[in-house]
Amino acid sequence: EVQLVESGGDLLQPGRSLRLSCVASGFAFDDYAMHWVRQVPGKGLEWVSGISWNSGSIGYADSVKGRFTISRDNAKNSLYLQMDNLRPEDTALYSCAKAMRERSTVGATAPDSWGQGTLVTVSS
Amino acid sequence: SYELTQPPSVSVSPGQAARITCSGDALPKMFVYWYQQKSGQAPVLVIFEDTKRPPGIPERFSASNSGTMATLTFSGAQVEDEAVYYCFSTDHSGNLWVFGGGTKLTVL
Numbered sequence: 001e002v003q004l005v006e007s008g009g010d011l012l013q014p015g016r017s018l019r020l021s022c023v024a025s026g027f028a029f030d031d032y033a034m035h036w037v038r039q040v041p042g043k044g045l046e047w048v049s050g051i052s053w054n055s056g057s058i059g060y061a062d063s064v065k066g067r068f069t070i071s072r073d074n075a076k077n078s079l080y081l082q083m084d085n086l087r088p089e090d091t092a093l094y095s096c097a098k099a100m101r102e103r104s105t106v107g108a109t110a111p112d113s114w115g116q117g118t119l120v121t122v123s124s
Numbered sequence: 125s126y127e128l129t130q131p132p133s134v135s136v137s138p139g140q141a142a143r144i145t146c147s148g149d150a151l152p153k154m155f156v157y158w159y160q161q162k163s164g165q166a167p168v169l170v171i172f173e174d175t176k177r178p179p180g181i182p183e184r185f186s187a188s189n190s191g192t193m194a195t196l197t198f199s200g201a202q203v204e205d206e207a208v209y210y211c212f213s214t215d216h217s218g219n220l221w222v223f224g225g226g227t228k229l230t231v232l
Contacts, residue, residue, distance in 0.1 A: 035221070045159070045167065045210050047221040059219040062125050100172060107218040110157040112178065114166040 002026045004096050004115030011121040016086055020118060022079040022096030030074035033057075033099035035111050036081050038092035038120075048094070049081065050106035057105040064090075086122045093117040126150065126215035128224035135230045142198040144227045146211030149192050156194040157212040158187060160205075161226075167210065171196060201231045 008020040022034070036048040049060045049070040058070060069082040079096050095118075097111030128148040136142035146156065158171035170181050174189040184199040194211055211224040 044208075044226045045161070045212075045223045047212075047223060050221065057219075059221070061220065095166065100169075105219075107214045107221070110155075110169070110172065110212055110221070112169045112172070116166060 002098060002113040004098065004113065006094065006096055006115045006118040009094065009118030009120045011123065012086065013124050014087055014122055016122075017082070017084045018086060018120060020081040020083065020094055020120070022115060024077045024079065024096075024098065027098065028102075029077040031102045033104050033106055033109065034072060034079045035097045035099065035106075036070060036079075036094060037097055037111070037114070038090075038094045039117075040092045046092070050099075051079070052105050053103055057107070059106040083120070086120075088122050088124075091120060091122050093119050126220065126222050128211050128213060128222050130209075130211060130224035130227045132225070133228045133230065135232070136198070136201045138203055138231055139200045142201045142229065142231075144196045144209050144211075144229065146194045146196070146213075146224045147192055148194075148213060148222075148224075150216045151189055151192050151194055151213060153216070154213045154218065156187070156189050158194075158196045159210045159212060160207045161210065162207045170209075198229075201229070203231050205229060206231050 003025045006022045033052045035050040051070045071080045098113040099109045100112040101109040155173045159167035161167045171187040187196045208226045
């Protein structure tokens with residue numbers, strides 16, 4: 001069974017930095033692209049970033065480009081999201097998600113499994 | 125920036141057919157995926173690569189992608205299908221994913 005467990009969410013002030021983590025189990029993590037998706041409670045889903053199985057392909061939403069950095073450590077079955085210069089509009093539940101198909105680039109296949117998310121609140 | 129447009133809400137009586145549309149100008153060249161999200165739960169993939177159903181998704185869920193519009197169809201909606209449905213696809217570059225704004229399906 002695929003399990004994705006996010007951590008690192010916090011309450012912090014605008015301009016600060018935060019690193020989210022996602023630990024995966026139940027599948028061959030190093031064979032799959034991964035994504036971060038966020039959702040403001042009560043609002044719609046927003047794709048944030050994705051990374052291919054070998055980190056060779058990476059993509060970011062325009063809203064976070066230049067401020068967020070996605071990375072992964074296949075030896076630790078872990079996905080990360082480094083968030084810098086945070087803004088109030090970054091407040092959301094952040095979830096990691098596993099891509100459907102093996103050995104794909106970021107844009108080749110969408111997620112088929114999601115974690116429950118970790119809450120990030122940016123407020124002064 | 126690229127956008128996918130969905131109607132905010134669709135209502136249907138139990139057992140009746142319902143359709144949710146998603147429009148975007150890159151859809152002729154890009155796959156569409158559909159997710160179901162019930163209140164307080166993580167999204168569930170119900171359609172992938174335009175028309176395919178994952179294991180466990182009922183046959184009453186079907187979809188198409190033609191021109192600049194994709195459609196999710198319920199052949200006979202059930203009360204348990206009440207949820208918000210999101211379409212998901214990439215822009216023309218194929219590297220930037222975008223969700224539609226979501227459609228609340230009400231079955232009553």
